[in-house]
Amino acid sequence: MKLGVSLPTVGPPGRRRYLVEVAEAADRLGFDSLWVSSHVALPATRNSTCLYPRAKTAGAYNWGVAWLEPVAVLGLVAGITERIRFGTHVLALPYRNPVVLATELATLDQLSLGRFVLGAGIGWMAEEFAAVGVPRSERGARTDETIEVMRTLWSNKNPASFHGRFVDFDDMWLAARPHTPGGPPVYVGGNTDAALRRVARLGDGWLAHELYPEEVVRGRQKLTDLAAAAGRDPEHIELTVRRGLLPPFPVMDFMSDRACIAGSAEEVAExxxxxxxxxxxxxVLDLSMRPAEIVETLEWLCKEVQPLL
Structure with missing residues (x-):
């Protein structure tokens, strides 16, 4: 099993020197991938809620908390690393113009020599949808169409056409070409039945969020059935999950309301x-702590936990 790491892009840790420190350490220590979360705009007063499975509250999504833009962050990561993969966990596709996004991500894939993974989401915050001028009720349909538009533009070697509900063009050639044939892989985030149906139809992978192993088993069975109904081999869909982790030494936990993987090296390995x-x-390990503590935790995982796996 591979291990990925979330990058510190939210709040005070979201600074260039910290991103470089964590990304270079993860690359050097042999971790599989780096992941970036995303928000575009945050309301001063929020009525919509998003209660994550392992959270006791709705989460700290207050105005004034900085969230670095993921495509720009991953451009930096591409330039300072050589081996490690990186992706979005997740990028809300309905907020973005599909054609513009297709060329941005193709450029990122090209400059990283194929190390980029698009983690796609549908978004949830009503105030954020209002700010970008997109009806929240269209989020599922827009996400599906965005994936189809980008794959059309990425995969065609000649000018392509697309006629959809939200996007319509004839004989267009994408300005930037991806390094990966057909474009970067698209992993779909979410734990709901609707998300699993989207994974089964369109996803190269499933980005589950904060599920326990027994919940993963149930989701995996649903996904297997849905993929078979969609005419796809479920073995070709990578299964991933994101969980918080706390090491057995003192760290500053910025998301202390969540249940995390924790304990001794033996307990974490189990x-x-x-x-x-x-x-x-x-x-994917969500290390919501100070950057120096993230690096210390990565080193502990390599030295104490990985030999037990």
Missing amino acids: QFDAYRSAGISLL
């Missing part, structure tokens, strides 16, 4: 193995 047995091939 929890990792439970995810592997559930079918997870990539476990």
Whole structure:
């Protein structure tokens, strides 16, 4: 099972020197991938809620908390790393023009020599949808169409046409070409039945969020059935999950309301193995702590935990 790491892009840790420190350490230590979260705008007063599965509250999405833009962040990551993959976890596709986004992501894939993974989401915050001028009720349909538009533009070697509900063009050639044939892989985020249906139809991978191993097993069975109904081989869909992690030494936990993987090296290894047995091939670790503590935790994982797996 591979291990990925979330980058510190939210709040005070979201500074260039910290991003460089964590990204270079993860690359050097052999981790599989780096992941960036995303918001475009945050309201001063928020009525919509998003209660994550392992959270006791709706989460800290207050105005004044900085969220660095993921495509720009990953451009920096592409330039300072050589081996490690990186992606969005997740990018809300309805907020963005599909054609513009297709050329931005193709450029990122080209400059990183194919190390980019698009983690696609539909968005949830009503105030954010209002700010970008997109009806929240259209988020599922816009997400599906955006994926189809980008794959059309990425995969065609000749000018392509597309006639959809939201996007319409004839004989257009994408200005930037991806390094990966057909474009970067698209992993779909979400735990709902609707998200699993989208994974089954369109996803190269499933980005589950804060699910326990037994919940992953149930989701995996649903996804297997849905993929078969869609005429796809479920073995070609990578299963991933994102979980918070706390090491057995003191750190500053910026998301202390969540239940995290924690304990001794032996206990953490046992929890990792439970995810592997559930079918997870990539476990993304959300390390919501100070950057120096993130690096210390990565080193601890390599020295104490990975030999036990």
